[in-house]
Amino acid sequence: MNADANSIPAIEVEKLQAGYDGDVVLQEVTFSVRRGEVFFIIGGSGCGKSTLLRHLVGLNAPMAGTVKFFGQPFTHAALADRRALLKTFGMLFQGGALWSSLTLRENVALPLEEYTPLSAREVNEIATLKLAQVGLGGFEDYFPAEISGGMRKRAGLARALALDPEIVFFDEPSAGLDPVTSRKLDELILQVRDTFGTTIVIVSHELDSIYSIADRVIMLDRAEKGVIAEGTPRELAANSRDPRVSEFLRRLDMAARPA
Amino acid sequence: MPGSLESGDATVTAIEIDGGLDVVLGGVWQVTVSRPTWGKLLAGREPRRVRLRTDEVAKWDTSLLLFLIEAQEWCRVVGAYCDTEALPEKIRTLLGQFTKARETSVPFDRSESFLTGVGQATIETWERARTASTFLGESVIGVARLLKRPRMFRWHDCFEEMQQCGAMALPIVSLISFLVGLIMAYQAAVQLRQFGADIFVADLVGLSVVREMGPMMAAIILAGRTGAAFAATLANMKANEEVDALETLGIPPVFFLALPRLVALTLMMPLLALYANCLGILGGMAVGKGVLDIPPSAYWIETQSIIDLSDVSTGLIKAFAFGVLISLAGCLRGLQAERSAAGVGRAATSAVVTSVLLIIVADSLFAVIFNYLGW
Structure with a gap:
């Protein structure tokens, strides 16, 4: 495989507008996920994390904007192309x-x-x-x-x-799991990535997992209807001036800090 | 003699070195396209030693593992030495996991003896009978509680259900009752015409619709429409743990969920039966006018002369009983359902079958009773 093919991001989301029945949940969301990356979509409840995921995997059609996988358009692709792309996905649903x-x-x-x-x-x-x-x-x-x-x-x-699959999507993988099982699942996710070079996209608000396995995160916000922060979790926790981001990400630091 | 195989983008080359076989895999191995197989590569050779290498592999997935597992398995069976030292660590780990899984895998035996089957079926039947009688008892207590403290009853839910099972059912009840009246009138006309007794079509249709077919058709429609809906809704609520949530609050699910439905359907059923009677007579009247040239006024007078209040009231008593049976069967099957998608489907089917069975059995009982009473 040549270097060019590798430099194309696994997922490119451009100006995606998403919602249900005329209600806009996400406005102009743009980001990309690199190959072999463990990418987290985080944010508080109701911020549109799951909505974004459903639009990425094609369960819902976006109101505007495009999603590309490995440089190939997915959103308005012909049925055969869509099927070919779907073959390269795997998705783990919440339950x-x-x-x-x-x-x-x-x-x-x-x-x-x-x-x-x-x-x-x-x-x-x-x-x-x-x-x-x-x-x-x-x-x-x-x-x-x-x-x-x-x-x-x-x-x-x-x-x-x-x-x-080349990409595996996870919807709240640790929801309803005990901490030990949750850790094991995290290890499993890393093992899959390391063995097969799989790109991993995870929707979660489990701080433990975010700090231990995320390469990069984006944070969505309900009021903003879009991405308010992007980077590695530690970078964001340390440098973000946005109180919403630091409040979300520093909770664990507080808990882990020795008394 | 070197041998080489290619399939899709995957390649495998075998080089013979003093009795052993050096197997070099290369290219792209993907599970979604076909791959070379170990048996083909071997082509009848029987090496004593096999060395596996993946140096030239550009991209791989489980497809490659399958090939390696085939090779390992073959070596194990013929007793050849399988050298996996040259494989990358990742692949060896996965192969190890798989071998371990195979060793620990215990086949799960679901077969059971005939006696166990009979025993379990008996226990299940007993259990179902027990829940059915508990449910019946709770319903009776629920009705008593309703009469004692009507303010505690969920009237809002009840009215909504009434609308669903009563008003919303009017179109389908109209169509079917009208057509049943029409069909009966046609059948009667063919026979009665031979004797010049055309006008008695009105008697026949009127009596059989009011005493039998009106309540019966309305009940069968509601068994399919409303009984199934009750069962599916309650079964889904049970699967969602909504029923458990009520129990933990100390609210009896029967009072909260089943009773409003029971009251709604029991009150609506006689009304729908009356409505079905009218439409059935109208169907007969249409045939009278269209086929037999009987003026509607004459048809109506003839119908009035044969039907008296006891005919209408026997029909209504039946309808009332059918309403109780359908709603009990629907709610019971819903609350007895398994907590799964298939369980919801089975509950709905079972509700319809039970309701129809109960309707027919009850109807024949009524026939005997009314005959005995001379109604």
Whole structure:
């Protein structure tokens, strides 16, 4: 692969305007995500983090603006091009969003059956491998209803990783998880990035995760309807003059500071 | 003899070195395109030693791992030495994870013996019967509480449900009742005409609509329309833990959720049945005018002469009972539902089946009772 291709950002968002039913939630949002980066979208409740994510993955159409992946336009792309791009994504939904009528193995196998020329035996092998990778070896034949919330989330990640995507999106990965499981998920995210060079986009307000794995963050604000800060978390915590940003990011510092 | 395979952008080259095989992988390995397989590369050779290298790989994913796993597996089976030292650390870690997962993976056996199946089905049936009777009891207590303290009742919810299951059901009830009246009149006309007894179409249609078909058709429509909706709504609320939230507050879900629906449907059902009666008679009248040349006034006078108050009231008593049965079945199935998407669907289906079954059984009971009473 030549250097040119590598310098194109994984995601470019330009002047994106997003909202529902005429209500504008985000006004002219512009940012880009580099390849192989762990990128966090942070902000308080109701600031449009999840809305932005839904627009990035194409679940909602933007009111204006464009989203490009690896230099290719996604927003107004033809159906075939869109499908080709969708193949390169994986998404972990908040609750795991596993299909309840399928076993974990079948959940992971479905995207493989849909998009790869692999034989049934190979699909099975990959599903087992992916589940093992997220620490669910031995649970292949369980149904989602038979396992805990944290396990469901990890199984969701295994499904998101099934096609070895170039970009994986996470919607609140640590929501509803205990701190230990949450840490393990963070480690898993880093492992995936380090092994496959995957680009990671995470919507979260979990400060622990932000400080431990984020390469770069953008912060959204409800009143501003857009990005109010961009940079590494430590940079922002140390240098930002915006009280909204420092208040959000310094809470952990306060907690961690020795008495 | 070196051998080399290419598939898509993935390449693999095998070089034989004194009885061993040096396997060099290269190119781009992606799971979404086809890849070389170990069996093809081997082409019948049986090396004693295999060395795996990925020096020339530009990009890889699980597809590469699959190939390596195939090679490792083959070596294990034939007892050849598999040298993975030259592989990058990342790949070896993943291979290790996979091998470990395979060793610890325990097949999950869901099969059960016939006796276990029978036992579980019995327990389940018993459990369902128990929840059904508890629900019935709670509903009765709920009604008593409503009569004692009507101010505590959720009248707002009840009125909304009345609108949903009553007024909003008018178009479909109109259409079906009118058509049922029409169909019956046609069937009757064919027979009665042979005897020149055309006018008795009005008697036949009037009596059967008012005593039987009006309440019955309205009940079946509401079982499909409202019973299913009750079950789906309550099942979804149960899946969302809304029902649990009520219980933790000490508010009985039956009183809060089921009772407004029960009252709404029970009050609306007789009204809809009356309305269905009118439309059914109108359907008969249309056939009388259009096909048999009976003037509507004559048809109406004939209908009036045959139907008396006891016919209308037996119909209404039935309708009232059907309303109770449909709403009980809908709410019960909703509250008994499993907490999943499929559970919601099953609850709705089960509500309709139960309601229709109960309607027919109740109707035949009424037939016997009314016959005995001479109504």
